[in-house]
Amino acid sequence: MNKFTCSVDQVHKDRVEAVRERLEDPETTERMSTLFSTFSDPTRLRILLALQKMELCGCDLCEITGATKSAISHQMRILKIANLVKSRRQGKQVFYSLADQHVVELLKTALEHVKE
Amino acid sequence: MNKFTCSVDQVHKDRVEAVRERLEDPETTERMSTLFSTFSDPTRLRILLALQKMELCGCDLCEITGATKSAISHQMRILKIANLVKSRRQGKQVFYSLADQHVVELLKTALEHVKE
DNA sequence: AATACAGTTGAACAATTGTTCAACTGTTTG
């Protein structure tokens, strides 16, 4: 017997095949899981929720989240790579804002879910 | 100077206050991040996407994801605790299905996002 | 009653990851 799977002859070969055909491709699921990962960290999530209210600089985000400048900077890098936020420099400060409307929609759907 | 935050006297006390008032409470953000975490694992995500197509037993999920029975079982436990899937036993097998419609909506929104 | 199959459980292990620390760059102000 195969160690990694069950003996499929006995269980729903038809169903497995049908699901396989309709299932999203590996690249898509990989992207989706990465997207969810980005939203799953408490600090990043609060950053996104805060930026949903208004544009904010790094120090504002430190104050709001209670994280250090370094921690915020590391997280903003991840959020920028994920194309979830954009930034603009104004003098000594860097202002961050949400990159697109999809973010808002995902936050809204999740918010509705946790509030039942 | 406070090691954990910046010297706020110099940066947007008004903005920080405004965001603080409108920001979702800690319990809500905690729940949201937990929800996103549950969706962020590739195996769990593919399980959810598969169950979106039809009800499946544990062995079907082994075949579809390529994971062992043990790994699937561990993940199903997490998904059940999170109230994302429900299960029913039929003889030797346990059939799983999505617990509610919110899951579908979240998957749909994320899917739209990654497909641009 | 014995065997086979589906699924569960808990401990151990490896991999990932968020934060901290220290040193750094860039911009403004005195």
Place this chain on the structure above:
DNA sequence: CAAACAGTTGAACAATTGTTCAACTGTATT
């Protein structure tokens, strides 16, 4: 030009977490 402030960077550390392994439970079949 020097000091102060905002932010960046990379290495190190600790915590979390998904998988594996081995032993187990429960159900059906012979």
